[in-house]
Amino acid sequence: MAKIGIKVKVNGVERAAEVEPRLLLVHFLRENLRLTGTHIGCDTSHCGACTVVLDGKAIKSCTIFAVQANGREILTVEGLEQDGKLHALQEGFFQEHGLQCGYCTPGMLMTGYAFLKSNSNPTEGEIRHAISGNLCRCTGYVNIVKAYQNAAAKLRGGGA
Amino acid sequence: MTPKTPAEIGGMGHSVKRKEDPRFIRGQGTYVDDIVLPDMLYLDIVRSPYAHATIKSIDTSKALAIPGVLAVITGKDLAQYNLHWMPTLMSDTQMVLPVDKVMYQAQEVAAVLATERYIAADGADAVEVDYDPLPVVVDPKKALLPDAPVLRTDKPDKKDNHIWHWEWGDRAATDQAFKEAEVTVKEDIYIPRIHVSSIETCGCVASFDKVKGKLTVWMTTQAPHAIRTVFALVAGHVGLAEHKIQIISPDIGGGFGGKVPVYPGYVIAVAASVLTGKPVKWIEDRMENIQADSFARDYHITAELAGKKDGQLTALRIKTIADHGYTDAAANPSKFPAGLFHICTGSYDLKAAHVEVDGVYTNKPPGGIAYRCSFRVTEAVHAIERMADLMAHEIGMDPAEFRIKNFIKPEQFPYKSALGWEYDSGDYAGALHKAMEKIGYAELKKEQAEKRKRGELMGIGISSFTEIVGAGPSKHFDILGLKMFDSAEIRIHPTGKAIARFGTKSQGQGHETTYAQIIAEELGIPVDDIAVEEGDTDTAPYGLGTYASRSTPTAGAAGAVAARKIRDKAKKIAAYLLEAHEDDLEWEPGKFFVKGSPDRAKTIQEISLAAYTNHPQGMEAGLEAVSYYDPPNLTYPFGSYICVVDIDKGTGEVKVRRFVAVDDCGNIINPMIVEGQIHGGLTMGLGPSLYEEIQYDESGNILQGSFMNYLLPTAVETPNWETDKTCTPSPHHPLGAKGVGESATVGAPAAIVNAVVDALWHLGVRHIDIPITPPKVWKLLRENGVTE
Numbered sequence: 001m002a003k004i005g006i007k008v009k010v011n012g013v014e015r016a017a018e019v020e021p022r023l024l025l026v027h028f029l030r031e032n033l034r035l036t037g038t039h040i041g042c043d044t045s046h047c048g049a050c051t052v053v054l055d056g057k058a059i060k061s062c063t064i065f066a067v068q069a070n071g072r073e074i075l076t077v078e079g080l081e082q083d084g085k086l087h088a089l090q091e092g093f094f095q096e097h098g099l100q101c102g103y104c105t106p107g108m109l110m111t112g113y114a115f116l117k118s119n120s121n122p123t124e125g126e127i128r129h130a131i132s133g134n135l136c137r138c139t140g141y142v143n144i145v146k147a148y149q150n151a152a153a154k155l156r157g158g159g160a
Numbered sequence: 161m162t163p164k165t166p167a168e169i170g171g172m173g174h175s176v177k178r179k180e181d182p183r184f185i186r187g188q189g190t191y192v193d194d195i196v197l198p199d200m201l202y203l204d205i206v207r208s209p210y211a212h213a214t215i216k217s218i219d220t221s222k223a224l225a226i227p228g229v230l231a232v233i234t235g236k237d238l239a240q241y242n243l244h245w246m247p248t249l250m251s252d253t254q255m256v257l258p259v260d261k262v263m264y265q266a267q268e269v270a271a272v273l274a275t276e277r278y279i280a281a282d283g284a285d286a287v288e289v290d291y292d293p294l295p296v297v298v299d300p301k302k303a304l305l306p307d308a309p310v311l312r313t314d315k316p317d318k319k320d321n322h323i324w325h326w327e328w329g330d331r332a333a334t335d336q337a338f339k340e341a342e343v344t345v346k347e348d349i350y351i352p353r354i355h356v357s358s359i360e361t362c363g364c365v366a367s368f369d370k371v372k373g374k375l376t377v378w379m380t381t382q383a384p385h386a387i388r389t390v391f392a393l394v395a396g397h398v399g400l401a402e403h404k405i406q407i408i409s410p411d412i413g414g415g416f417g418g419k420v421p422v423y424p425g426y427v428i429a430v431a432a433s434v435l436t437g438k439p440v441k442w443i444e445d446r447m448e449n450i451q452a453d454s455f456a457r458d459y460h461i462t463a464e465l466a467g468k469k470d471g472q473l474t475a476l477r478i479k480t481i482a483d484h485g486y487t488d489a490a491a492n493p494s495k496f497p498a499g500l501f502h503i504c505t506g507s508y509d510l511k512a513a514h515v516e517v518d519g520v521y522t523n524k525p526p527g528g529i530a531y532r533c534s535f536r537v538t539e540a541v542h543a544i545e546r547m548a549d550l551m552a553h554e555i556g557m558d559p560a561e562f563r564i565k566n567f568i569k570p571e572q573f574p575y576k577s578a579l580g581w582e583y584d585s586g587d588y589a590g591a592l593h594k595a596m597e598k599i600g601y602a603e604l605k606k607e608q609a610e611k612r613k614r615g616e617l618m619g620i621g622i623s624s625f626t627e628i629v630g631a632g633p634s635k636h637f638d639i640l641g642l643k644m645f646d647s648a649e650i651r652i653h654p655t656g657k658a659i660a661r662f663g664t665k666s667q668g669q670g671h672e673t674t675y676a677q678i679i680a681e682e683l684g685i686p687v688d689d690i691a692v693e694e695g696d697t698d699t700a701p702y703g704l705g706t707y708a709s710r711s712t713p714t715a716g717a718a719g720a721v722a723a724r725k726i727r728d729k730a731k732k733i734a735a736y737l738l739e740a741h742e743d744d745l746e747w748e749p750g751k752f753f754v755k756g757s758p759d760r761a762k763t764i765q766e767i768s769l770a771a772y773t774n775h776p777q778g779m780e781a782g783l784e785a786v787s788y789y790d791p792p793n794l795t796y797p798f799g800s801y802i803c804v805v806d807i808d809k810g811t812g813e814v815k816v817r818r819f820v821a822v823d824d825c826g827n828i829i830n831p832m833i834v835e836g837q838i839h840g841g842l843t844m845g846l847g848p849s850l851y852e853e854i855q856y857d858e859s860g861n862i863l864q865g866s867f868m869n870y871l872l873p874t875a876v877e878t879p880n881w882e883t884d885k886t887c888t889p890s891p892h893h894p895l896g897a898k899g900v901g902e903s904a905t906v907g908a909p910a911a912i913v914n915a916v917v918d919a920l921w922h923l924g925v926r927h928i929d930i931p932i933t934p935p936k937v938w939k940l941l942r943e944n945g946v947t948e
């Protein structure tokens with residue numbers, strides 16, 4: 001299958017590649033760039049394990065082709081930590097026990113990254129709706145909600 | 161429980177933050193699909209569109225013409241090596257790839273090996289299979305009719321679809337009790353087929369080194385050692401020996417029982433790697449995972465409860481048809497074809513009970529795994545808790561009062577149940593009282609009465625469950641003959657740091673943290689100084705793995721016992737260093753000191769160094785120990801859950817307004833982790849109660865084969881769980897602990913159903929099978945005259 005050249009900025013780094021037009025963004029990230037923090041949990045855009053931030057919006061990278069990301073900017077879980085300092089959401093998940101098996105966690109973090117930028121002081125209900133496209137089988141969501149609240153408070157206070 | 165160690169040491173009772181988390185929150189976990197090896201090939205599987213059909217031919221030519229497709233593997237290829245069938249854990253047989261017919265929709269038919277993931281999928285699409293459909297048997301009750309087609313034609317002597325009959329208890333005494341009963345209730349309870357759907361699916365990377373003759377398999381398994389032995393036994397005739405098989409269970413994205421069985425995909429990947437000498441990756445997608453991997457439940461239960469008019473229960477009788485699909489590939493201890501279903505007398509002091517289960521073949525995927533519960537315990541708890549509620553309502557007694565009247569009393573422990581179990585400890589009324597107080601039971605009853613006058617539908621449901629976890633004592637428990645002990649090996653380094661390896665395998669439970677806390681508790685070494693490893697059969701001691709809430713009861717106990725062996729040796733070294741008699745030494749977390757002279761002390765770190773640099777003559781150097789712990793009994797965690805629901809009369813939707821869970825798992829290692837486990841368990845109890853079910857149409861087509869229609873609870877449907885605890889230590893566990901990972905999944909559904917039935921009882925509703933979907937409730941409301 002003929003390949004197409006794309007240029008994508010991933011976690012602040014320009015990446016160029018020749019990819020098949022059918023290559024999903026999640027496979028481009030995981031297999032071409034070896035950024036395996038972004039996970040795959042379903043085939044139908046329901047589980048959100050593959051969530052990344054594309055031009056500031058949380059999207060499911062299993063439902064977009066790599067070529068559609070051409071010329072755009074992507075943030076994955078690997079790009080959250082800056083200069084050795086965890087992002088407030090990463091710290092929040094650690095403090096509030098917001099993860100168990102860790103498989104849905106990167107998706108939850110990236111959904112939260114975009115969400116807290118648009119809503120810095122969310123209610124519990126708003127958080128629950130924000131993560132309703134991210135499935136978790138381990139935590140029952142209680143501590144994920146707390147992790148978001150923990151991070152939101154830190155970010156409002158001028159944290160990372 | 162007040163912690164015995166200071167926070168710097170972080171032993172039992174401290175909410176130590178998890179050691180696992182730093183890698184997971186950075187996206188640096190290593191799950192099986194993250195593993196890439198040089199020259200790795202990819203496997204994709206062709207699956208059957210039919211539930212029952214003869215395979216007339218498989219045309220691989222178009223697939224093989226695709227550049228990058230290297231091979232198409234069929235049942236006939238595997239048959240040359242006698243690998244086309246494999247044994248199941250329950251001593252039945254399962255196809256790896258079929259030679260002549262398929263038995264369920266989505267069954268593996270052929271496998272395509274290619275250089276790239278997408279090309280393997282292209283190849284699978286291009287394989288052309290010609291089928292001749294056969295009559296399909298979906299309903300297990302119809303499967304038992306004399307004119308039903310016999311499904312297992314591979315078994316020459318098989319003349320019907322009945323797999324086994326199993327019964328337990330005293331039939332005569334039970335029948336007599338029913339004859340003498342003043343009140344009886346009877347109900348058909350169907351617990352539908354569901355699927356664990358861990359967010360990570362199953363898969364493996366198999367890598368056979370032709371020069372060394374060694375097979376390494378990274379795979380999503382909850383029981384790596386048992387898998388190694390199974391591979392050696394199944395493939396010994398083609399040259400795989402156990403010393404040259406290494407199973408590595410990397411980070412696992414949730415298991416819940418679904419990663420216990422050996423699926424055909426693993427075996428095909430191993431065969432492909434052995435034949436090609438190259439690493440082979442097989443990762444199933446979500447639809448394959450739901451449609452073909454082991455299901456849970458699927459029990460058609462008829463339960464009867466007998467008692468007196470004053471509410472005293474006397475006997476329980478249960479008959480069940482268990483739909484196992486086309487083979488019995490359940491993951492139960494070998495001697496228990498229906499698992500521990502005979503825990504079904506629950507929390508109640510019943511004098512007589514009898515339970516029967518009949519396993520049946522149908523044209524559905526095999527399985528019968530646990531779905532986050534210890535071997536069929538959810539089925540048992542659901543039956544008894546539904547029946548207890550039914551009886552209480554029937555005689556007009558408050559369900560809480562009714563339960564308290566019938567509970568096994570604290571002074572009756574250890575308690576021998578009518579079905580032969582010896583319950584270790586419990587205070588059932590204590591947990592129920594606490595739950596009632598926390599939720600405000602009396603006020604809720606008043607509110608309900610007022611709402612009922614106004615025609616509003618509100619229900620309060622209780623579930624007071626008893627679990628049975630930690631299989632188990634080797635006298636009764638084995639899997640394929642392998643006794644269900646578990647193990648720990650601890651090595652203390654000269655600098656006082658430690659590495660410990662266990663025979664279990666965490667899938668999110670946090671063993672790297674909790675096992676370290678057990679060792680910290682016993683040796684006083686700070687939890688940060690202890691590394692815990694699991695999942696690599698080349699390094700970890702042999703164990704049966706993590707499922708059925710067995711890790712703390714078995715491997716956790718082994719950790720404590722091994723640590724105590726080390727402490728015994730450390731005491732001898734301390735006596736030598738302090739020039740004191742051993743009997744004159746006392747222990748406090750982290751050091752031995754001379755009685756009455758706390759200044760004359762040696763820390764565990766000083767002792768560790770001495771073990772390698774200045775150990776007593778005549779004593780072996782080093783400081784390490786191994787324990788293979790065979791538990792004397794199972795542990796019996798319990799709890800009382802109370803659920804409040806409101807029902808929308810217009811839509812039939814059930815809204816869980818509040819849910820209070822009071823759990824008792826004995827002494828707690830890490831309260832934060834235990835609470836997290838309960839949150840998760842409750843949510844996996846909510847799912848099957850209201851949303852999750854796998855159904856088949858008459859042709860055997862699966863109706864909920866993806867996340868489009870197999871509905872997992874999201875954060876929106878999930879209530880804010882309210883948890884609390886009581887603490888009744890296990891008398892036989894070295895740490896007084898009990899398993900807890902599954903209690904909530906076991907106990908929650910009955911509380912939810914009991915609440916819904918309670919809301920609708922006055923309309924004449926007596927039972928609703930899970931999942932309680934809006935259409936089901938809407939229909940019931942309309943049938944019972946509620947038209948609003």
